[in-house]
Amino acid sequence: MEDAAARLARDPRYVALVRRRGRFTTVLTVIMLVVYFGFVLTIAFDKALLARSVSGGATSWGIPVGLGVIALAIVLTGLYVWRANRDFDPVIDALGREYGA
Amino acid sequence: MRRGPLALAASLTLLPISGAHAHAIGPAVQQATNWTAIGMFAAFVALTLAITRWAARRTRTVSDFYTAGGGITGFQNGLAIAGDFMSAASFLGISAQIYADGYDGLIYSIGFLVGWPILLFLMAERLRNLGRFTFADVASFRFAQTPVRMVAACSTLLVVLFYLIAQMVGAGQLIRLLFGLPYGYAVVIVGVLMTMYVLFGGMTATTWVQIVKAMMLLGAASFMAIAVLARFGFSPEALFARAVEVKTALAALAGAGPDEAVAKGRAIMGPGGFIKDPVSAISIGAALMFGTAGLPHILMRFFTVPNAKAARSSVLWATGWIGYFYILTFVIGFGAIVLVATDPGFLEADGALRGGSNMAAIHLAQAVGGNLFLGFISAVAFATILAVVAGLTLSGASAVSHDLYATVIKKGQADSASELRVSRVTVFVLAVVAILLGILFEKQNVAFMVSLAFALAASANFPVLLLSLLWSGCTTRGVVAGGLVGLLTALVLTILSPAIWVTVLGHAAPIFPYGSPTIFSMPLAFLTIWLVSITDRSGRAAVDKAGYPAQRIRSETGIGASGALDH
Numbered sequence: 001m002e003d004a005a006a007r008l009a010r011d012p013r014y015v016a017l018v019r020r021r022g023r024f025t026t027v028l029t030v031i032m033l034v035v036y037f038g039f040v041l042t043i044a045f046d047k048a049l050l051a052r053s054v055s056g057g058a059t060s061w062g063i064p065v066g067l068g069v070i071a072l073a074i075v076l077t078g079l080y081v082w083r084a085n086r087d088f089d090p091v092i093d094a095l096g097r098e099y100g101a
Numbered sequence: 102m103r104r105g106p107l108a109l110a111a112s113l114t115l116l117p118i119s120g121a122h123a124h125a126i127g128p129a130v131q132q133a134t135n136w137t138a139i140g141m142f143a144a145f146v147a148l149t150l151a152i153t154r155w156a157a158r159r160t161r162t163v164s165d166f167y168t169a170g171g172g173i174t175g176f177q178n179g180l181a182i183a184g185d186f187m188s189a190a191s192f193l194g195i196s197a198q199i200y201a202d203g204y205d206g207l208i209y210s211i212g213f214l215v216g217w218p219i220l221l222f223l224m225a226e227r228l229r230n231l232g233r234f235t236f237a238d239v240a241s242f243r244f245a246q247t248p249v250r251m252v253a254a255c256s257t258l259l260v261v262l263f264y265l266i267a268q269m270v271g272a273g274q275l276i277r278l279l280f281g282l283p284y285g286y287a288v289v290i291v292g293v294l295m296t297m298y299v300l301f302g303g304m305t306a307t308t309w310v311q312i313v314k315a316m317m318l319l320g321a322a323s324f325m326a327i328a329v330l331a332r333f334g335f336s337p338e339a340l341f342a343r344a345v346e347v348k349t350a351l352a353a354l355a356g357a358g359p360d361e362a363v364a365k366g367r368a369i370m371g372p373g374g375f376i377k378d379p380v381s382a383i384s385i386g387a388a389l390m391f392g393t394a395g396l397p398h399i400l401m402r403f404f405t406v407p408n409a410k411a412a413r414s415s416v417l418w419a420t421g422w423i424g425y426f427y428i429l430t431f432v433i434g435f436g437a438i439v440l441v442a443t444d445p446g447f448l449e450a451d452g453a454l455r456g457g458s459n460m461a462a463i464h465l466a467q468a469v470g471g472n473l474f475l476g477f478i479s480a481v482a483f484a485t486i487l488a489v490v491a492g493l494t495l496s497g498a499s500a501v502s503h504d505l506y507a508t509v510i511k512k513g514q515a516d517s518a519s520e521l522r523v524s525r526v527t528v529f530v531l532a533v534v535a536i537l538l539g540i541l542f543e544k545q546n547v548a549f550m551v552s553l554a555f556a557l558a559a560s561a562n563f564p565v566l567l568l569s570l571l572w573s574g575c576t577t578r579g580v581v582a583g584g585l586v587g588l589l590t591a592l593v594l595t596i597l598s599p600a601i602w603v604t605v606l607g608h609a610a611p612i613f614p615y616g617s618p619t620i621f622s623m624p625l626a627f628l629t630i631w632l633v634s635i636t637d638r639s640g641r642a643a644v645d646k647a648g649y650p651a652q653r654i655r656s657e658t659g660i661g662a663s664g665a666l667d668h
Contacts, residue, residue, distance in 0.1 A: 005654055005661070017567045018657050025222040032222075036215045037386060043208065043372040044382035048203075051371020057342035060370040066207045069215065070424045076218045081413050089410060092658050099660055 008099045017091045024083065029078050039069055137476030138279045145317075145484050146294065152309045156302035163507075165515045166303035166524060167234040167499050169405040173308055175411035179418020182402050184311030185492040186373055186419070187318055187426050188215075188264075188551065189271035189485050193459040199434020200441070200454075200461035203344070203369025206374060206434055210427040216393025217423065221416040224394055226409035227570050227656040235496075236400040237504045240565050243648030244577040246513075249565075250504040252584040256561040257397040257500035259588065261493045261531070262538065264398075267550035268493070269539025271459065272486045278456030278463065279479045285540055291483075292536040295490040299498065299528045304405060307491045314488035319422060322429040325462070325478070328469035329436030337432075340583045344369060344438040351371045351442060351452070358425040369438070377616070381503075384620035385552065391623060392555030395562030398496035409659050437461040440468040456512070490535065498527040499564055542605075552617060553595055560591035560622035568630050570656060573649040577635030587626025594618030 008014055043050060050062035160166055173181065191213065199206030232238035237253035269288050276287030299304045333339035349366025357365060376382045393399065403412045441447045447455055447464040454460050466478035502524035506513035515523075542550065565584045568575045595601060597613040634642070655661045 005651055006483075008654055008658075008660065009239055009557060009650055014654075014658070021657075029222045032215060032218045033390075036211070036390060037210070037383065039209070040376065040382045040386040041379060043376045044379040047372045051367070051372075057134075057338050058345050058370060059338050060204070063337070063341075066211060067428065069211050070427060073214050073218050074420050074424045077221055077417050080218075080221060081417045084413055085410070092660075095658055096660050097350050099609070 004099050008095065011095065011099075013091055014095055017088060017095075021084075021088055025080070028080055032076055035069060035072055039065065040072065119578075119641055122422075130516075134605060136347055138470055138479040139476075141476045141480035142483050145313075145480050148313065149294075149306075149310050149487070152313070152603060153298050153302035153306040156306035156309065157516075159305055160301070160303040163234070163503070163520050163524075165305065166521055167401070167495070167503065169304040169308055171405060171407055171583045173405040175406060176418055177312060178402060178406050178411065178415035180315045180422065181308045181311040181405075182399065182415060182419035183422035184313075184315030184318070184485075184488050185398060185402060185427070186423055187315065187485065187490045189268055189275070189482060191426070191551075192318065192322070192430065192485060193271055193462055194267075194551070195430050195457045196434040196462040197429060197454075200374075200437040202375065202457070203435070203438070204371055205373045205375035207427075208372060208429050210430060212389030213393070214420070214424050214427060217416060217420040219390060219411065220394040220399075221420075221574075223567065224400075224570065225403055225412045225416050226404045226446060226659075228400060228566075229406065229412040230656050230659040231570075231652065232404055233544045234401070234404055234503045235499050236397055236562065236566060237500070240562075240569050240580065242569065243652045244555040244569070244580060244645055246582045247509050248577060250508050252581050252588070253562070253565070254500040254504040254509075256557060256584060256588050257504075258497055259592065260395075260397055260557045260562070261435070261497035261500075262397075262534065263554035263557065265490060265493050265497075265531075265535040266538045266542045267554070268486050268490045269535055272483065272540060273543060274457045274459055275463070275479065275482055275486075278460055283527060283645075288536050288539040291490060292532045292539075294487055296528055296532040298487070298491045299494050300525050304495060305322065306489075307495050307522075308405060310484075310491055311488040314481070314484045315422065318485055319426060319429075321466075321474075321478050322426060322433060324474075325436065325466060325469055326429040326432040329432055329440070329465070332440075332469075340432070340435055341370060344435045346444055347438055349617045352441045355452075380620060381615045381617065384617040386619045388552060388556040388559045388619035391559035391563045391619070393558075395558035395566065396554070397490045397500065397558070397562065398603070399546030400562075401499065403498050425650065433462050433465060433535075436469070437465040441465050444468065453575060453639065470563055494528055494531050494535070494577055497531050498524045501527040502546050526545075543602075553600070556591050556595060556622070557588060558620045559619050560587035560626055561585075564623060564626040564630060568627070568634075572634075573646060573653075574634055575630060575649075576634045576637040576639075576645040578637045578639065578642065579632075582629075582633040583626045583630030586629040587622050590622035590625055591618045643652055 050065060051060050053059065054061055054064070164170055186651065190477060192212070196205050198209060228236065228239050231242050235253070237250050237256070237257070240253050241249035269291060272291040273284040273287045276282050277284050297577045298310055330337070330340065333343065348369050349362050349420070352365035353359070353362040376385070402415070406415060407410050424584050441454070441461055443465040447468070449455055456463070461484065463475070467475040502520050506523040507513065507520045561584050564587055565580045569580055594613045595618055597611060598614070598615065598618065599611040602608050602611045649662070
């Protein structure tokens with residue numbers, strides 16, 4: 001078992017999987033952090049900005065921006081699941097068959 | 102044993118009883134409503150007790166009790182997570198905040214959502230691959246079991262207690278309004294029912310109560326949001342414009358000059374007092390975002406699915422449902438401004454909401470759907486509380502029985518039957534404590550109490566989990582020191598903050614001025630883990646670091662997991 005683990009750790013497919021997935025999740029995490037804290041800090045530094053009316057009516061810029069952050073959270077989550085199912089799972093399944101899941 | 106808390110509950114609420122009765126004396130319509138609400142709630146209780154009975158027959162081992170045998174699908178778990186997360190504090194507290202301040206409520210609810218992608222990207226699959234019953238399984242994977250488990254159990258219990266208090270307060274206020282019952286009785290009813298679900302049905306019953314509740318809540322909230330929008334020709338602009346008008350008129354009525362009234366009306370469309378300064382902004386944001394990834398009752402849900410793929414899809418379902426729910430809550434809050442704040446039947450003489458500040462959504466239900474729908478939404482809100490407290494209690498009980506009893510005290514040698522017994526006793530004790538604290542914290546804003554739990558989760562559990570998963574140099578001493586520092590800093594700063602130091606303890610000024618401690622306590626926890634780990638020259642540290650490669654492979658691929666995990 002220890003041998004299999006050591007061999008798996010050196011397997012190029014495993015190394016590539018960890019690197020690709022790590023890069024992908026890092027990018028997605030950074031996008032979410034930047035957007036959310038950007039949103040919150042925008043409010044902290046300039047409250048009036050998001051209170052401004054979109055087109056002269058009651059609806060303020062805060063509405064589309066806020067809904068956009070909600071939509072982005074769902075979209076990023078979906079993007080990860082889509083790629084993981086398509087791209088990462090087959091590699092993991094193959095490694096599992098070979099090294100004993 | 103059960104009569105003790107009941108009697109105490111009754112005596113502690115002597116004063117509120119008279120107040121509640123004063124509220125209950127109203128038009129005859131109000132009385133009829135009560136029976137509808139009681140009937141619908143009784144139907145929900147009957148259904149959930151039937152589920153519990155069914156689940157009880159399938160709950161034999163600790164694995165059944167903690168994780169429903171790991172047989173929940175990704176879709177089911179996504180709904181259950183949503184049911185676990187969309188608490189009474191979300192539904193009543195956030196819609197009430199939007200009713201009072203408008204846009205601020207949306208800022209608050211966005212914070213609750215953005216933690217989910219982070220949880221997925223960094224943790225969900227690794228948790229499933231490494232853990233069995235509790236997040237401490239993962240946090241302590243390659244470390245010395247006793248100290249890490251003790252820290253994890255302490256933080257789990259504290260987070261669970263704060264969260265429970267918020268749910269109990271919501272339940273008490275709700276039932277006082279709807280049934281004319283004293284606050285304390287409602288708290289006791291919730292305590293007794295949640296004890297029954299968890300005690301007999303374990304995770305299977307808890308999961309299905311959460312799924313049923315999630316579907317009821319999403320259905321009812323969808324109906325309310327659609328009903329509100331339908332009155333404005335499905336034009337959000339028309340709804341917002343009318344809400345601004347109403348707030349302007351109310352401000353003028355309260356004695357504001359014409360310009361001031363217009364400004365106050367307009368203020369609900371933009372950020373208000375919720376985010377005061379950049380420090381508070383980042384602090385509250387970090388608490389909500391990283392707290393989600395550290396809530397023990399949420400993390401526990403990832404052990405109920407068979408594999409990492411199902412864990413992944415449960416987060417997508419959960420994020421979708423929760424995001425949709427917050428959009429509905431926003432419409433409901435604005436609907437309440439338009440339809441509730443303008444109707445004297447829902448208001449006290451001074452313009453405050455009847456039944457307390459958290460009742461905006463409940464009154465709106467009557468405004469758009471009549472007494473029958475009011476009955477339904479009341480039952481839903483009560484069901485919401487029950488589903489959440491059941492999940493919390495189960496998570497608290499597992500920390501005591503699995504982490505403290507089976508692992509720390511019995512060194513992993515406990516038999517399934519005695520571990521189950523300890524778990525069930527803990528459930529009972531937690532219920533009694535939750536009832537007493539629910540009564541003690543009656544006057545607190547429920548949405549705010551939840552953010553205290555998030556601050557603790559973000560400051561103690563999140564740094565410990567993240568570094569134990571991702572940093573090979575992390576050691577036992579590091580996570581123990583960092584976890585304790587994060588927990589204590591967050592706790593002490595919270596006690597010194599306005600919410601407890603001023604509001605509860607009655608001091609004139611807070612010692613710690615910010616709304617959330619997280620901007621200080623979370624980085625301090627990370628720093629402590631790092632500093633203590635790199636200076637750790639003990640023999641244990643060498644073992645901890647040597648264990649990383651094997652943990653890494655299993656966390657990334659799940660290989661090596663199934664043999665140990667199949668039940």
